[in-house]
Amino acid sequence: MFIGSYTNTKEINKRIWEEAKRLKVKRVIIGECGHAWRAAYNYSNTMNGPFDFLDPKYPQPSHICDFTLGLIRDGVIKVDKSANDDKIVTYHDPCNVARASRMGSQPGDQFSIPRDLIKSVCNNFVDMQEGAIKAKTFCCGAGAGLLTDEIMQTRINGVMPRMQAFKEVVDKNNVNFFATICAICKTQFYAMFPLYGFERDWVGGIHQLVSAAIVL
Known part of the structure; x- marks a missing residue:
């Protein structure tokens, strides 16, 4: 996020979702990082979505605090x-x-x-x-x-x-x-x-x- 290039940002972000798809996971959880969470929550779906391959009963992406509290x-x-x-x-x-x-x-x-x-x-x-x-x-x-x-x-x-x-x-x-x-x-x-x-x-x-x- 904020690296000055939308193309590079999209490519860096895409690695997470491509790996999630390859591993056939149900949920992507982001850890204790403000920039990572903002990038994942605000921009990932626009840049590399939709995330229809993930389980719709969970927030996508999910924050680790939400996950742990549950x-x-x-x-x-x-x-x-x-x-x-x-x-x-x-x-x-x-x-x-x-x-x-x-x-x-x-x-x-x-x-x-x-x-x-x-x-x-x-x-x-x-x-x-x-x-x-x-x-x-x-x-x-x-x-x-x-x-x-x-x-x-x-x-x-x-x-x-x-x-x-x-x-x-x-x-x-x-x-x-x-x-x-x-x-x-x-x-x-x-x-x-x-x-x-x-x-x-x-x-x-x-x-x-x-x-x-x-x-x-």
Whole structure:
């Protein structure tokens, strides 16, 4: 996505769907990556659809959070929420998921599904202030090609609003885990947290929490 060539974008994207067709799968699931999800959800059907060879009872494509939450709700995956009791979790809505695409079957599911998944594996969840989440989320400051060390000061400045909102829940609620579902966001926050006085290992994915809670 955003590589400057529709032809190249289409060819890169097509590999996923050609392989899905070759393997005769029922469902294509996209992982915790904001750009990957936006490209798959918003553009794949137009560029390389239709996906009539996939099972119509599932959203196509499906987000990994939607898929995992379904498994937990159906009892396929057993979890012990207390395994994450050392964490007080908040959630960062990535721009490419929150504002640029959707998830699930209903409007707003891109906000509720990740939070419901966190709550299904954690006892302690706190949202940041209302004006800094969901459709009003603050950018991580490193999207759109900005994730490069040559413009580090731009990244530091860009992440400041999110860091200020995060500090509020750290100070008020003792939050110590910052979950998100975007690889660029994670990489950016991993670099930025120490600069703003937070622990680097507070940054993680939702499925990191899921994996800790799974009962084998």
